[in-house]
Amino acid sequence: MDLDKVIRELHQELEKIDLVIESLEELIRTGTITAGGHRGRKSMAEEERRIVSERMKKYWASRRKPRS
Secondary structure (H helix, E strand, C coil): CCHHHHHHHHHHHHHHHHHHHHHHHHHHHHCCCCCCCCCCCCCCCHHHHHHHHHHHHHHHHHHHCCCC
């Protein structure tokens, strides 16, 4: 095992990682991307909620029907 080669490859990887970190920090600084981000479900309007509710009631009613 050539340790000099391994060390050289690790330094190259470290340089790549440093570049990625710098790029991400720049994105955060310029506001292109937010640090925390937004996760989770999107909120639904009252009308959308009503439509989904009706659809799911029909779905579960059909699931409860005894099969012949």
